Amino acid sequence: MGAGHGHRLYFGGHSAVHRLPAHLKVLALVGFMLTVVATPRDWYPVFGGYLLVVVSVILLSRVPLLYVVRRMVIEVPFVVFALLVPFIATGPRTDVLGLAVSEPGLLAAWGLLAKGTLGVMASLTLAATTEPTDVLVGLRRLHLPDLVVQIMGFMIRYLDVVTSDLGRMMVSMRSRGMNPRSPRSWPTLARTLGALFIRSYERGERVHLAMLSRGYTGRLP
Amino acid sequence: MLDVQGLAYAYPDGHQALFGVDLHVHRGERVALLGPNGAGKTTLVLHLNGILTAGAGSVSVSGLPVEKTHLAEIRRRVGIVFQDPDDQLFMGTVRQDVAFGPANLGLKGAALExxxxxxxxxxxxADFADRPPHHLSFGQRRRVAVATVLAMEPEILVLDEPSSNLDPASRRELADILRSLDVTVLMVTHDLPYALELCPRAVVLSDGHVVADDTTYDVLTDAALMRAHRLELPFGFDPRSIDSLPG
Known part of the structure; x- marks a missing residue:
């Protein structure tokens, strides 16, 4: 169970960015992302401007820049993919550091990296300045279907519970001599995920029972 | 006020869990429901608010039979606190979670608050109203789970293993809280000293039958009955050595 206040991505504060109503922040984020994605990737200076906007918002929110940067590791798989593109893509070749790479591939990689990084930074800024429950309130105010908001709420609530379930299962397996890094234990890990799914499914049923017991009729208050 | 008559139930897979259970709980009583694992205690509890429907026999709460047509009112009258607070606390904050039941009853605004x-x-x-449930200790979550049900102002509070997984201090604090409430209590438990401390009366369920219904003291001191139904007192605990129970 996580100790301390708030969600892992949340960085408590009282700045103007923190106080802004959540639905405005969500709208701003979606608007920003759409603009970034729609920008042609060879308008290089414009991307500099976007970066400036995101960094200014982060500075304004008084969330340490390093706090956001450290959480950007989530982007790594995309970075790896982006770095591969110039080598795989076809088209005219050009030399970079003595390696022949595809020119359109290079441009595609740049576009992917720039847009992805901006998107991740902006999303992390929202997460760092808004409690998950407030994001849900914001989404509801934006008239997202109620069922979708409910499902997202349960996801936030039970993510920690399911993760610690998995953690306990792993500890008990390790205590009985399993080495999770060895490929020989992969079948066991797969079965563990199956067991975790069933456990979570059964928990879902128990939660539903508890909800019915308190008069649930399909709508969260 | 709680009236169970000849209740029998078999699960869809054919396993019969209850064979004609009779149970009457009067207003203001605190009753312990004892019995070994698999005796049918949870099955009985799930009949009290209509989650399961009786195969035979009947359940009624303050004269209102448990039937599909008035499930909402039944579920207001019967508040069940489940064993794992993580199953019961599903909203983002403690306040939202406690508000869930009364809001379903139609309360709004200041009255709800x-x-x-x-x-x-x-x-x-009260000081934890705006905290997310997963940041509370287990004992605190159990207490919030009790509050979620109390907020519906139930006529009978049904607790499934209220003392399980609590440290001794949390266990005692919960006992103090339960004693302070002016509400009828039916408590399912394996914690026999807890039953003796809180409930003057005990009902023993074994293999789907009620096999004893007496004062908790008499049940716990009936060695033959206890042995026959896999009930055991914890090591070193003797009900006879206790002169007076807390009011």
Missing amino acids: ARVMTALEMVGM
């Missing part, structure tokens, strides 16, 4: 805070004060958790 007052109901939530009263319930949280009853369990001593």
Whole structure:
């Protein structure tokens, strides 16, 4: 169970960015992302401007820049993919550091990296300045279907519970001599995920029972 | 006020869990429901608010039979606190969670807020209203789970293993809270000293039959009965050595 206040991505504060109503922040984020994605990737200076906007918002929110940067590791798989593109893509070749790479591939990689990084930074800024429950309130105010908001709420609530379930299962397996890094234990890990799914499914049923017991009729208050 | 007559139930897979159970609980009583694992205690509890429907026999709460047509009112009258608070606390904050039941009953605004805070004060958790449930200790979560049900102002409070997984201090605090409540209590438990401390009366369920219904003291001191139904007192505990019970 996580100790301390708030969600892992949340960085408590009282700045103007923190106080802004959540639905405005969500709208701003979606608007920003759409603009970034729609920008042609060879308008290089414009991307500099976007970066400036995101960094200014982060500075304004008084969330340490390093706090956001450290959480950007989530982007790594995309970075790896982006770095591969110039080598795989076809088209005219050009030399970079003595390696022949595809020119359109290079441009595609740049576009992917720039847009992805901006998107991740902006999303992390929202997460760092808004409690998950407030994001849900914001989404509801934006008239997202109620069922979708409910499902997202349960996801936030039970993510920690399911993760610690998995953690306990792993500890008990390790205590009985399993080495999770060895490929020989992969079948066991797969079965563990199956067991975790069933456990979570059964928990879902128990939660539903508890909800019915308190008069649930399909709508969260 | 709680009236169970000839209740029998078999699960869809054919396993019969209850064979004609009779149980009457009067207003203001605190009754312990004892029995070994698999005796049918949870099955019985799930009949009390209509989650399961009786195969035979009947259940009624303050004269209102448990039937599909008035399930909402039945579920207001019968508040069940489940064993794992993580199953019961599903909203983002303690306040939202406690508000869930009364809001389903149609309460709004200031009345809802007052109901939530009263319930949280009853369990001593008012200061935690805006915390997410997963940041509370297990004992605190159990108390909030009790508050979620109290907020519906039930006529009977049904607790499934209320003392399980609690440290001794949390266990005692919960006992103090339960004693302070002016509500009828049916408590399912394996914690026999807890039953003796809180409930003057005990009912023993074994293999789907009620096999004893007496004062808790008499049940716990009936060695033959206890042995026959896999009930055991913890090592070193003797009900006879206790002169007086806390009021």
